[in-house]
Amino acid sequence: MRFIDEAVIIVESGAGGKGCVSFRREKYIPKGGPDGGDGGKGGDVLLKAVNRLRTLSHFSFRQRFRAENGSSGKGKNKTGKSGKDLIVELPAGTIVKDAEDGGLLKDLVRDGDTVVAAVGGRGGKGNRHFATSTHRTPRFAQDGVPCETLTLKLELKLLADIGIIGFPNAGKSTLISRISSARPKISSYAFTTLIPNLGVVKLDPYPPFVVADIPGLVEGAHTGTGLGLRFLRHVERTSFLIHMIDLTTLEPDDILKTYHSINAELEHFSPALSRKNQIIILNKKDQPGTEEMALLFQQAAAEINPDIRIISALTGEGVSSLKEHLARLMAEQGSSLSPDL
Numbered sequence: 001m002r003f004i005d006e007a008v009i010i011v012e013s014g015a016g017g018k019g020c021v022s023f024r025r026e027k028y029i030p031k032g033g034p035d036g037g038d039g040g041k042g043g044d045v046l047l048k049a050v051n052r053l054r055t056l057s058h059f060s061f062r063q064r065f066r067a068e069n070g071s072s073g074k075g076k077n078k079t080g081k082s083g084k085d086l087i088v089e090l091p092a093g094t095i096v097k098d099a100e101d102g103g104l105l106k107d108l109v110r111d112g113d114t115v116v117a118a119v120g121g122r123g124g125k126g127n128r129h130f131a132t133s134t135h136r137t138p139r140f141a142q143d144g145v146p147c148e149t150l151t152l153k154l155e156l157k158l159l160a161d162i163g164i165i166g167f168p169n170a171g172k173s174t175l176i177s178r179i180s181s182a183r184p185k186i187s188s189y190a191f192t193t194l195i196p197n198l199g200v201v202k203l204d205p206y207p208p209f210v211v212a213d214i215p216g217l218v219e220g221a222h223t224g225t226g227l228g229l230r231f232l233r234h235v236e237r238t239s240f241l242i243h244m245i246d247l248t249t250l251e252p253d254d255i256l257k258t259y260h261s262i263n264a265e266l267e268h269f270s271p272a273l274s275r276k277n278q279i280i281i282l283n284k285k286d287q288p289g290t291e292e293m294a295l296l297f298q299q300a301a302a303e304i305n306p307d308i309r310i311i312s313a314l315t316g317e318g319v320s321s322l323k324e325h326l327a328r329l330m331a332e333q334g335s336s337l338s339p340d341l
């Protein structure tokens with residue numbers, strides 16, 4: 001399935017049904033009063049978050065959603081049938097905005113969260129409402145309220161507890177494939193990962209949690225270099241980040257360079273995201289010469305962020321204790337996600 005995390009849709013509620021003009025005509029009652037029923041209400045368009053959907057890709061095929069109109073009122077005071085509501089399903093984590101002014105309509109975070117996006121028109125009043133003591137035979141009724149049409153921008157922000165960020169090739173996907181159920185593509189060229197991968201991490205006796213591996217960032221990503229920063233929004237809802245660093249790429253003279261440049265990109269994207277707690281993971285410790293780099297890095301970074309772990313995602317060294325560390329941190333904070341993982 002294609003990963004699509006943005007879509008524009010048009011929603012249209014049903015119009016209210018017309019009120020009816022009618023007079024009571026029965027045997028032996030030659031001139032009955034007005035008995036035109038009201039029009040039925042138009043259907044609403046509702047947007048509903050469901051866990052079953054993972055992307056917005058189904059909106060590439062259909063962008064217009066219209067609820068049913070209300071039926072017209074009828075004689076004998078019969079109210080017209082209400083139009084059926086239309087429920088449009090989208091993945092949990094979708095933010096719904098007005099496409100014109102960008103105003104937030106609702107953040108549909110959890111399975112079952114619902115918002116009425118377009119309200120159905122009220123039905124028009126039948127002529128019976130317009131009879132007065134001086135005007136007993138009103139020959140008019142009200143029209144229903146017309147439908148409401150809105151253009152909505154949908155933005156998916158994945159739901160994950162922990163996000164893995166770092167340069168391309170740092171080993172992010174290798175790590176997620178080691179600690180979770182996810183099996184992303186792993187390769188020695190940059191930008192192997194083109195869409196975010198979610199993996200569920202299970203480790204008894206801790207509650208399960210979700211880790212997101214997003215495409216690599218590069219210096220200048222905020223100006224569009226590489227894949228840009230757009231995938232960062234998928235780690236905005238996380239509790240904390242794993243900042244993954246490839247030990248073999250560090251320069252001893254400027255050991256924190258890559259670390260700072262990734263953080264600068266985060267800051268460009270959102271200061272709030274750059275303030276999120278990070279665990280620094282120095283990866284590829286199986287490679288020669290990396291021990292010295294790790295030491296230099298630890299010394300330089302000790303005051304900024306002492307939560308540093310050294311692993312080899314490839315051989316698995318240090319990975320199980322890291323997994324336990326993550327599980328414990330998550331258990332302390334409590335996963336914000338649904339328990340049915």
Ligand SMILES: Nc1nc2c(ncn2[C@@H]2O[C@H](COP(=O)(O)OP(=O)(O)OP(=O)(O)O)[C@@H](O)[C@H]2O)c(=O)[nH]1
Nearest residue numbers: 168169170171172173174187191192193216313314
């Ligand atoms: N020697 C060694 N190689 C590793 C280690 N972890 C990952 N690699 C290799 O590094 C390369 C990149 O790994 P990926 O997991 O695809 O890296 P990534 O960070 O997901 O890269 P992008 O998806 O491009 O951002 C692959 O060839 C991996 O086999 C490690 O601990 N040691």
Ligand SMILES: [Mg+2]
Nearest residue numbers: 172173192193
């Ligand atoms: Mg990858």
